[in-house]
Amino acid sequence: MKLKNNRISFYSTKNILVIILILISYTSCEEFVDLDLPPDLINTDKVFENEGSAQAAMRGIYAYSSSSSAITSMFKFVGLSSDELEKLSYNVEETMFATNVIASNSSTISNIWRGFYNIIYQCNNLVLNVSESTNLSEDTKNQLVGEAKFMRAFCYFYLTNLWGDVPLSLVVDYDVVRLLPRSSVAQIYAQIEEDLLDAQNKLSSDLYTTAGERIRANKWAATALLARVRLYQENWADAETQASAVINSGFYELESLTEAFFATSRESIIQLANSSVNRYTFVNLTGSTVAAPTYRLTSFIADNISSDDGRRAEWLTPTLNGVYKYKTYSNTRGPETTEATNILRLAEMYLIRAEARAQQDNVIGLNSAESDLNTIRSRAGLLGTTATTKVTMLQEIYTERTRELFGEWGHRWLDVKRTGQADAIFGANKTGWVSQAALYPIPFDDLERNPNL
Structure with a gap:
């Protein structure tokens, strides 16, 4: 729908979050009609002239993201x-993904694609309106634009790694957006880089707006995502530099395996907050019973986690190797603690730096790939690595990534693809694998609406 005069109601700080999300839903509808609104409404640009409501708009983006099917x-x-x-x-939907024969009319494919683009639309809307605001302070404008650009970069990272050219x-402007052609992976990464560098400059190094919670992006969140982007681009030197900046910032430390996914985890660089008073996340993979977990590790992955690895006891169910990193299924189940969805955490930074150092032939010794890898292994109760060459060290790092990051953000899928091993590994472990399955199909409805796709 298209809102005549583009106005929304301004009731209170408590309600503005819902109102802004409703506005965004209206302005991104597929069919456009004129709609008269009641006379007690104000122009949407006024929302971004007010400190409280502008902050609420950013919180609305995080709130939408926390429950979005894209996430x-x-x-x-x-x-x-x-x-x-x-x-x-x-x-049916799960079978398509498990067998890598995904129809373009898959509802899940559509939900992931549109979910990310919905977040991107909200970020674009905030960047535009905040940048043009004349009442917000420069500090506030920098913070909000920096956060929105971080989230936009985050979404594009996954879009291009799942679909390629997007x-x-x-x-x-709907008339522009609805007919956009696909941009190359290189163009998408260039925009991601631009957004993250700008976010680094604009965001505070120590800003966490709610005490004890890390639910809004700061400079280190942008730096951590940039470290991952540099790794994927095979810019080993800068991947090491960016990861080191986060590790040495003094804001983060590895938690015990038990507490790594708590809302209070000092390992978390940025999390998605739970909605309302919920103690649980939307990404619990175990389901309602530990004895019969909904999602479990395949034997290929589970067999790489030895009995003396603390992650087996802490992060897998006692039976069937169920993924048990997030343990609280609902408000009435699980430990008496609050969990929050980790977007980025410190352990990944050590693994990024280890890989970057190994690729630069800094394999063993002080401040090397060996020392970073052993930091993660030690937390899991394992002895130090025995790898001494670049080839064996890189293989150990890839294996350690599967042990440390399983069940999180599709790391395994992306790692195997970015290292050029998809056909070899998935071909050996998945029946009927074909190379084309490495990229998801663009949703059929979008192809029909946009001939430029």
Whole structure:
């Protein structure tokens, strides 16, 4: 729908979050009609002239993201696409991902694609309106634009790694957005880099707006995501530099395996907050019973986690190797603690730096790939690595990534693809694998609406 005069109601700080999300839903509808609104409404640009409501708009983006199927599907369906996750029984959608024969009319494919683009639209809308605001302070404008650009970069990172060439949308004009062609992976990464560098400059190094919670992006969140981007681009030197900046910032430390996914975890660089008073996340993979976990590791992955590895006891169910990193299924189940969805955490930074150092032939010794890898192994109760060459060290790092990052954000799927091993590994572990399955199909409805795709 198109809102005549583009106005929304301003009731209170408590309600503005819902109002802004409703506005965004209206302005991104597929069919456009004129709609008269009641006379007690104000122009949307006024929302971004007010400190409280502008902050609420940013909180609205995080709130939408925390329950968006684009986010929740990353853990489940992308895990099924790789050789990482399996189930005792599958529905039609799950079967498509597990067998890597995904129809373009898959509702899950559509939900992930549109979910990410919906977040991007909201970020574009905020960047535009905040940048043009004349009442907000420069500090506030920098913070909000920096956060929005971090989230936009985050979404584009997954879009291009799941689909390859995708439309690059930086505006809110429907007539422009609806006919965008696909941009190359290189163009998408260039925009991701630009957004993250700008976010680094704009965001505070120590800003966490709610005491004890790390639910909004700061400079280190942008730096951590940039470290990952540099790794994927094989810019080893800068991947090491960016990861080191986060590790040495003094804001983060590895937690015990038990507390790594708590809302209070000092390992978390940025999390998605739970909605309302919920103690649980939307990405619990175990299900309602530990004895019969909904999602479990395949034997190929589980067999790499030895009995003396603390992650087996802490992060897997006692039976069937169920993924048990997030343990609280609902408000009435689980430990008396609050969990929050980790977007980025410190352990990944050590693994990024280890890989970057190994690629630069800094394999063993002080401040090397060996020392970083052993930091992660030690937390899991394992002895130090025995790898001494670049080839064996890199293989150890890849294996350690599967042990440390399983069940999170489709890391296994992306790692195997970015290292050029998809055909060799998935071909050996998945029946009927074909190279084309490494990229998801663009949703059929979008292909029909946009001939430029």
